[in-house]
Amino acid sequence: MNLALWIAAGVLAFVALTGGITKTFVPKEKLARLHGGGWTGDARAGFVRTLGVLELAAAVGFLVAPVLAAVTAGCWILLMVGAAVTHGRRGEGGLVVLNLAYLALAAFVLAGRVA
Template identity: 60%
Template sequence: MNLALWIAAGLLAVVALAGGISKTFVPWERLRKIRGGEWVGHFSVGFVKTLGVLEILAAVGLILPAVLDVAPDVVPVTATCWVLLMVGAMITHLRHGSPRFMVLNLIYLALAAFVAWGRFGPEPFTA
């Protein structure tokens, strides 16, 4: 179970890092033209960049606290926050006609819920 939780957290961290870097550093106009990125046109540049920074922080919060054994309880809290972020992403993709991306967000939501459940419940980092 511990290995499965690490794998799930690692996958989510990669997804969060990739999404965060693109939202933070790729120009807003370019993001808007990418398939699945049409939603960006409905939000300000600042909002999109803020989401990007939050995703980068989520990537860090899913892995580093446990690896460094510094406040490892941050991992399930971060996973719970990721669940909430994915709910928002699903609503956004639904509103802007991208159901395919909703399914992807649902998968990420399920992985984050698994990590939150596992680290709050049967496999916490602290005894």
Template identity: 60%
Template sequence: MNIALWIAAGLLAVIALGGGVTKTFLRKEKLSAHSGGEWTRHAPAGFVKTLGVLELLAAAGLILPGALDIAPVMVPVTAVCWVLLMIGAMVTHGRLGQFGLVLLNASYLAVAVFVAVGRFALEPFTG
């Protein structure tokens, strides 16, 4: 179970890192031109960058606390925050009729629930 939780957290961290880098460092106009990025057309640039920074923090929070044994409870807390972020993403993409992306975000949400439940209850980090 421990290995499965590490793999799931690592997968989410890679996804969060990719999304965070693009939202933080690419111009909004470039993001909105790509499939799945249409939502950024009507969002303030600061909001898009803030989401990007939150995703970068999520990438770190899913891995570093457990790997460094510094406040490892932050791993499942970060996973819960990722669930909330994915709910927002699902609503946003649903409003735009992008149901493929809604399903993709739902799969990320499911992995985050697995990490949260796994690290809070099934196999928490022990100090």
């Protein structure tokens, strides 16, 4: 079970790292043209960059320690709810499903690390 939790946390860390690097370092205008990045066209650049920095912190949080991974997983669940709502409003059903899959993985990490 512990190995499964570390693998799940590693997958989420990779997702967070990828999203964090993109949102932090890619210009908002370019992000808005990418698949799944259309929402950034309606957001302020500072907000997008802040989300990116938080995702970079989440990448570290998932891997540093089991207790921190649990806290990070709880925060990631909230982030994925917001992402799913945002993509749902934009009619991006495939991305909503992906957000819900990440949410489920984070719930697994949270439940496993709290137990």
